[in-house]
Amino acid sequence: MIDLLLRFLIGGMVVTVFSVVGDTVKPESLGGVFAAAPTIAMATVALTLHERGAGYVSMEGRSMVAGAAAFFVYACAVSWVMMRRKTDALPTATVLLMVWLGTAATLWAVWLRR
Structure with a gap:
């Protein structure tokens, strides 16, 4: 349960940061590069490194x-x-x-x- 909570919190914070970066990038179509999947993957990798x-x-x-x-x-x-x-x-x-x-x-x- 703690893992899920940490993934939610870390993922949410990182997604928020990348959303801000995506909004400042021109052209705005590049904002999709900073979508949620890579940031959630990084949070998962960090937690998995600690666990496994x-x-x-x-x-x-x-x-x-x-x-x-x-x-x-x-x-x-x-x-x-x-x-x-x-x-x-x-x-x-x-x-x-x-x-x-x-x-x-x-x-x-x-x-x-x-």
Whole structure:
């Protein structure tokens, strides 16, 4: 219960700081870079380091990097298809979820699996 409370408090404070930073950045579309997910992840990593140690956090960190890389490939694929084919966002993003899944599975098999 204390872990959840700490994550809530740390995450809330960090999200607030990054929201202020995101509002001051021009163009404002870059404010999304400072969204909640990375800040919550950092709070979780800090608490996990205290609870489970550096080895566990190292594996979790590699998993986060692999997830971010898979999302980057997916976002690039969606963007490319939408710009080339002039398709709607929802069907394109839904169909190309397989790109994310394939990339994530490949990264897991090559880099993360022990």
